[in-house]
Amino acid sequence: MAAHSDSEFVFGRHEPASHVIIHVSDPHFLAGGARLGGRYDVESNFARTLDAIRNVHPHPAAIVITGDLTDLGEPDAYRRLRTAVEPVAIELGAPVVWVAGNHDERPALREGLLDQEPSQDPITGVWDLDGLRLIALDTSVPGWHHGDLDDGQLAWLADLLREPAPHGTLLAMHHPPLPSHVPLFDILELRHQDELAEVIRGSDVRGILAGHLHYSAHGTFAGVPVSVSSATCYTMNVARPAADVNGMDAAQAFQIVHVRPDTITHTVVPVADAPTGDHFSQAWLERMGRLSPEKRLEAFSRKR
Numbered sequence: 001m002a003a004h005s006d007s008e009f010v011f012g013r014h015e016p017a018s019h020v021i022i023h024v025s026d027p028h029f030l031a032g033g034a035r036l037g038g039r040y041d042v043e044s045n046f047a048r049t050l051d052a053i054r055n056v057h058p059h060p061a062a063i064v065i066t067g068d069l070t071d072l073g074e075p076d077a078y079r080r081l082r083t084a085v086e087p088v089a090i091e092l093g094a095p096v097v098w099v100a101g102n103h104d105e106r107p108a109l110r111e112g113l114l115d116q117e118p119s120q121d122p123i124t125g126v127w128d129l130d131g132l133r134l135i136a137l138d139t140s141v142p143g144w145h146h147g148d149l150d151d152g153q154l155a156w157l158a159d160l161l162r163e164p165a166p167h168g169t170l171l172a173m174h175h176p177p178l179p180s181h182v183p184l185f186d187i188l189e190l191r192h193q194d195e196l197a198e199v200i201r202g203s204d205v206r207g208i209l210a211g212h213l214h215y216s217a218h219g220t221f222a223g224v225p226v227s228v229s230s231a232t233c234y235t236m237n238v239a240r241p242a243a244d245v246n247g248m249d250a251a252q253a254f255q256i257v258h259v260r261p262d263t264i265t266h267t268v269v270p271v272a273d274a275p276t277g278d279h280f281s282q283a284w285l286e287r288m289g290r291l292s293p294e295k296r297l298e299a300f301s302r303k304r
Contacts, residue, residue, distance in 0.1 A: 017258035025211030026231035031076035066211035067101025067174030078112025101174035131166035147175025147190035164204035176210035197222035227266040
């Protein structure tokens with residue numbers, strides 16, 4: 001898969017992004033298109049998310065969906081999710097990376113999304129995105145909602161990381177190796193984090209993509225940046241006191257990840273219908289592109 005910059009216009013000191021990744025999390029689909037909790041229309045919310053994904057980049061390197069793909073692990077829910085995602089992925093020319101979450105069921109996920117025989121084995125994978133390595137881990141624990149990584153996955157990951165990739169490595173997992181200020185999430189946190197830190201510390205891992213929290217969050221783990229994408233089904237109303245945070249049908253979002261030689265940025269993309277201005281148009285960008293750097297500063301930077 002060829003790398004793709006997000007813009008032909010480079011006005012600053014940083015090189016264009018070599019890779020652009022779409023990071024989505026927690027669709028929580030249900031069989032028959034049922035509403036989650038009888039309230040949240042997760043399929044409509046996800047359809048709006050896919051429309052936004054079409055707009056933010058014409059050819060991402062991958063679409064990564066970090067778990068809780070379905071709410072109850074129902075075969076029909078996986079079929080419905082696949083039917084929604086695959087046409088958009090084909091249109092954009094991007095592979096889809098399905099990551100298992102605590103609400104997923106491994107046998108049904110394998111059968112419905114990966115065309116594999118049903119199994120309770122961890123669902124992992126490795127993608128070479130034109131030199132950027134993406135590794136999917138499975139932090140789900142059959143029969144439980146907390147996260148974990150067993151010795152087998154950790155050994156497998158350590159073996160992969162012995163050989164660095166040209167553009168480095170990103171890990172994708174459901175449970176983030178971060179604390180949450182919302183108390184209930186710490187009950188369901190990822191276990192064996194010290195062992196994971198030992199594996200990735202000093203490796204070429206440049207970032208960790210995660211979900212699970214239903215709100216956007218960022219932190220570091222073993223010196224590696226961690227970015228948690230909010231949910232597409234519903235989000236946590238973190239404007240409330242930490243002990244009283246509950247879900248709301250608002251502020252759904254995903255992230256667009258720009259991988260540059262010197263840094264990686266994670267931009268929260270709101271899925272919302274809102275009026276926007278049109279001053280910074282394509283014509284405006286083209287006009288700036290024709291100016292010299294000095295004239296560009298004069299036209300846009302100088303205070304009037």
